[in-house]
Amino acid sequence: xxxxxxxxxxxxxxxxxxxxxxxxxxxxxxxxxxxxxxxxxxxxxxxxxxxxxxxxxxxxxxxxxxxxxxxxxxxxxxxxxxxxxxxxxxxxxxxxxxxxxxxxxxxxxxxxxxxxxxxxxxxxxxxxxxxxxxxxxxxxxxxxxxxxxxxxxxxxxxxxxxxxxxxxxxxxxxxxxxxxxxxxxxxxxxxxxxxxxxxxxxxxxxxxxxxxxxxxxxxxxxxxxxxxxxxxxxxxxxxxxxxxxxxxxxxxxxxxxxxx
Amino acid sequence: xxxxxxxxxxxxxxxxxxxxxxxxxxxxxxxxxxxxxxxxxxxxxxxxxxxxxxxxxxxxxxxxxxxxxxxxxxxxxxxxxxxxxxxxxxxxxxxxxxxxxxxxxxxxxxxxxxxxxxxxxxxxxxxxxxxxxxxxxxxxxxxxxxxxxxxxxxxxxxxxxxxxxxxxxxxxxxxxxxxxxxxxxxxxxxxxxxxxxxxxxxxxxxxxxxxxxxxxxxxxxxxxxxxxxxxxxxxxxxxxxxxxxxxxxxxxxxxxxxxxxxxxxxxxxxxxxxxxxxxxxxxxxxxxxxxxxxxxxxxxxxxxxxxxxxxxxxxxxxxxxxxxxxxxxxxxxxxxxxxxxxxxxxxxxxxxxxxxxxxxxxxxxxxxxxxxxxxxxxxxxxxxxxxxxxxxxxxxxxxxxxxxxxxxxxxxxxxxxxxxxxxxxxxxxxxxxxxxxxxxxxxxxxxxxxxxxxxxxxxxxxxxxxxxxxxxxxxxxxxxxxxxxxxxxxxxxxxxxxxxxxxxxxxxxxxxxxxxxxxxxxxxxxxxxxxxxx
Numbered sequence: 001x002x003x004x005x006x007x008x009x010x011x012x013x014x015x016x017x018x019x020x021x022x023x024x025x026x027x028x029x030x031x032x033x034x035x036x037x038x039x040x041x042x043x044x045x046x047x048x049x050x051x052x053x054x055x056x057x058x059x060x061x062x063x064x065x066x067x068x069x070x071x072x073x074x075x076x077x078x079x080x081x082x083x084x085x086x087x088x089x090x091x092x093x094x095x096x097x098x099x100x101x102x103x104x105x106x107x108x109x110x111x112x113x114x115x116x117x118x119x120x121x122x123x124x125x126x127x128x129x130x131x132x133x134x135x136x137x138x139x140x141x142x143x144x145x146x147x148x149x150x151x152x153x154x155x156x157x158x159x160x161x162x163x164x165x166x167x168x169x170x171x172x173x174x175x176x177x178x179x180x181x182x183x184x185x186x187x188x189x190x191x192x193x194x195x196x197x198x199x200x201x202x203x204x205x206x207x208x209x210x211x212x213x214x215x216x217x218x219x220x221x222x223x224x225x226x227x228x229x230x231x232x233x234x235x236x237x238x239x240x241x242x243x244x245x246x247x248x249x250x251x252x253x254x255x256x257x258x259x260x
Numbered sequence: 261x262x263x264x265x266x267x268x269x270x271x272x273x274x275x276x277x278x279x280x281x282x283x284x285x286x287x288x289x290x291x292x293x294x295x296x297x298x299x300x301x302x303x304x305x306x307x308x309x310x311x312x313x314x315x316x317x318x319x320x321x322x323x324x325x326x327x328x329x330x331x332x333x334x335x336x337x338x339x340x341x342x343x344x345x346x347x348x349x350x351x352x353x354x355x356x357x358x359x360x361x362x363x364x365x366x367x368x369x370x371x372x373x374x375x376x377x378x379x380x381x382x383x384x385x386x387x388x389x390x391x392x393x394x395x396x397x398x399x400x401x402x403x404x405x406x407x408x409x410x411x412x413x414x415x416x417x418x419x420x421x422x423x424x425x426x427x428x429x430x431x432x433x434x435x436x437x438x439x440x441x442x443x444x445x446x447x448x449x450x451x452x453x454x455x456x457x458x459x460x461x462x463x464x465x466x467x468x469x470x471x472x473x474x475x476x477x478x479x480x481x482x483x484x485x486x487x488x489x490x491x492x493x494x495x496x497x498x499x500x501x502x503x504x505x506x507x508x509x510x511x512x513x514x515x516x517x518x519x520x521x522x523x524x525x526x527x528x529x530x531x532x533x534x535x536x537x538x539x540x541x542x543x544x545x546x547x548x549x550x551x552x553x554x555x556x557x558x559x560x561x562x563x564x565x566x567x568x569x570x571x572x573x574x575x576x577x578x579x580x581x582x583x584x585x586x587x588x589x590x591x592x593x594x595x596x597x598x599x600x601x602x603x604x605x606x607x608x609x610x611x612x613x614x615x616x617x618x619x620x621x622x623x624x625x626x627x628x629x630x631x632x633x634x635x636x637x638x639x640x641x642x643x644x645x646x647x648x649x650x651x652x653x654x655x656x657x658x659x660x661x662x663x664x665x666x667x668x669x670x671x672x673x674x675x676x677x678x679x680x681x682x683x684x685x686x687x688x689x690x691x692x693x694x695x696x697x698x699x700x701x702x703x704x705x706x707x708x709x710x711x712x713x714x715x716x717x718x719x720x721x722x723x724x725x726x727x728x729x730x731x732x733x734x735x736x737x738x739x740x741x742x743x744x745x746x747x748x749x750x751x752x753x754x755x756x757x758x759x760x761x762x763x764x765x766x767x768x769x770x771x772x773x774x775x776x777x778x779x780x781x782x783x784x785x786x787x788x789x790x791x792x793x794x
Contacts, residue, residue, distance in 0.1 A: 031637060032637070032678075034637075034638060035636070035637050035638040035639050035676055036639075036676065036694075039694075081694065081695070083676070083692060083693075083694045084527075084676050084678060084689070084691055084692020084693060084694075085678075085687045085689050085692055086678060087678065087679045087680070087681050088681075089679060089681070090678060090679055167698060174698075174723075174742075175697070175698070176695065176697035176698030176699075176700075176701070177697075177698040177699055178698060178699050181699070200722060200743070201722060201741060201743030201744065201745050201761065202720075202721055202722050202741045202743060202745045202747070202759070203745055203747075203756075203759050203761075204761075220756075227699070229699055
């Protein structure tokens with residue numbers, strides 16, 4: 001009889017205990033996330049320069065094993081570093097929090113994606129961006145941009161493209177370097193080249209100009225090598241779009257790659 | 261006949277004499293005089309004084325622009341090459357990652373023998389990549405430390421194992437990456453592993469048999485001086501203090517200088533309140549018994565992982581009207597230190613890179629810490645970065661220019677404090693950090709007045725480098741970049757005189773040798789060793 005009672009007590013308390021641990025894990029995980037992850041993945045995992053995590057399925061972490069591996073090791077040569085080593089307990093907390101964001105209700109992205117697609121066409125964005133194989137290659141490819149950027153970042157890119165250049169999406173230049181950084185080079189004969197930096201080392205710099213032409217410059221041969229940190233070759237569309245049109249464009253971009 | 265040619269000729273005569281009289285290839289006496297034997301490179305840093313300076317001047321300011329590839333050797337298994345080759349009488353001894361040794365013909369680059377220990381697949385290497393930084397040679401034996409924490413003596417002619425001993429328990433996280441240092445009748449090694457909470461030590465072994473001669477722990481046991489700097493808990497038992505880079509030696513003072521690494525856990529000092537002696541310090545040891553003669557601690561109670569293992573340069577200079585025997589180090593914490601190496605007295609300490617953690621050093625060299633610089637849950641931005649303003653890569657000192665050459669890393673890190681749970685053989689770090697890298701970081705080769713630390717010139721690098729430097733009597737400083745540049749600078753002015761692109765991050769350690777009256781400069785980058793000559 002005593003044994004039966006004890007068993008009954010266990011059956012009743014175990015699920016409650018598990019639920020309590022899990023809520024505690026989520027709260028602890030949120031604290032860790034606030035220090036380690038929020039800079040790229042945004043508050044509440046809403047996304048930013050890094051992918052939004054507030055979706056039921058994560059492209060690179062569909063299951064717990066892959067999520068654990070990504071937190072533990074990062075994604076080599078891409079934007080995601082291993083920020084720091086974590087203990088088993090800290091890992092449990094972080095995973096519990098990331099999974100909890102995926103289950104939480106997401107704020108809807110306002111705007112009409114179909115109209116946004118038409119605005120994309122009208123503005124001529126395809127002159128510089130490739131989607132599904134079509135478009136120009138001066139700017140970043142946008143085929144999967146809905147997966148890898150949050151709506152707030154996409155909105156900022158349309159309004160203030162120079163505010164934050166992408167980093168860590170391309171294997172070259174190396175992780176941490178601004179991609180699509182505008183540079184101006186004035187050669188000794190006065191000729192000027194302006195374009196984006198493809199790569200650089202101590203003695204040389206490689207540039208693609210606005211016409212798509214490639215230039216290799218030895219720095220010692222140039223009168224000026226100006227890296228335009230804080231600038232972008234993409235114009236701002238803040239004054240060319242009404243507020244509703246911006247919402248539409250962001251809605252369109254957010255769905256690219258089937259992300260929403 | 262130039263001075264160098266004379267040196268080479270005399271060296272060759274001496275060598276012939278030694279072969280006839282002693283039999284052994286590299287007796288201790290030859291190591292003591294390594295710097296006057298510049299056609300060879302006999303110790304990790306070129307001499308016991310760790311100058312990484314070549315007295316050869318066949319390649320010099322006037323002709324370096326004609327430097328060309330003589331030969332290249334590709335390593336057998338992909339990995340990072342952070343090694344300094346040795347060259348002895350026509351043979352190069354190169355270590356490859358993780359713990360392989362290969363002998364090469366210095367004229368052609370063709371391998372003569374190669375040896376790889378059996379590294380277990382579950383080897384524990386936490387705290388660095390599985391690299392090897394070089395070998396030592398004494399008499400007819402070549403010594404290599406391995407990532408499974410063995411010390412192995414190989415027959416220099418064939419690569420055959422003469423003895424193989426266990427230095428530390430790899431299951432606890434001990435491993436070896438450093439080049440051993442051969443002294444008279446002994447070979448000295450240190451260990452890596454603070455990121456798993458080891459208790460660091462320095463070991464000396466009988467060079468012929470591998471029998472342990474002495475062991476000196478870098479963390480005092482209960483009852484020993486310094487034990488009180490660990491608080492009342494058991495933090496000392498897992499306190500780190502690794503000894504992972506080759507020391508320097510003064511045969512006249514008979515003092516062995518060995519530096520120590522960070523306390524563990526790296527970024528969380530909760531269980532180790534106090535200075536944590538002898539972590540982040542230099543120990544002056546009696547090489548006959550390992551007794552500590554003096555110590556100097558650079559970073560007491562470190563919470564930023566600023567190991568102090570960096571190479572220590574020994575030199576002499578006039579200070580206050582008298583000749584002093586000095587020891588200099590560009591520390592990972594951003595300060596350049598000069599100590600009296602006979603007594604350990606602190607003489608000078610000045611920043612050589614951006615640092616935001618200290619308001620300078622006091623009269624005894626102790627840092628005056630700023631507030632709010634400790635790692636935190638939300639992250640704390642501090643310079644220098646988590647890998648330091650310097651690290652394992654070698655500086656160089658030129659007796660010709662009296663300058664100390666150092667690659668400096670200008671980068672910040674957002675430092676985090678985390679939990680630390682000790683479990684043998686697993687990471688015991690208590691936090692970590694996120695780099696502020698890319699266009700927000702940079703590097704430079706800096707030439708410092710060795711006595712005062714005052715910068716004479718700098719050559720900017722695109723990104724924080726891991727480049728070691730070699731200075732030569734030809735008035736040159738050789739170095740590299742993370743982007744694959746290898747270059748020669750004017751040792752007096754820092755002006756670039758020659759450069760080439762070798763296609764991989766330059767992590768190897770440059771050295772120079774001569775054979776048949778021709779000077780060579782060797783550097784590893786990517787997965788390849790490149791050797792240049794005129």
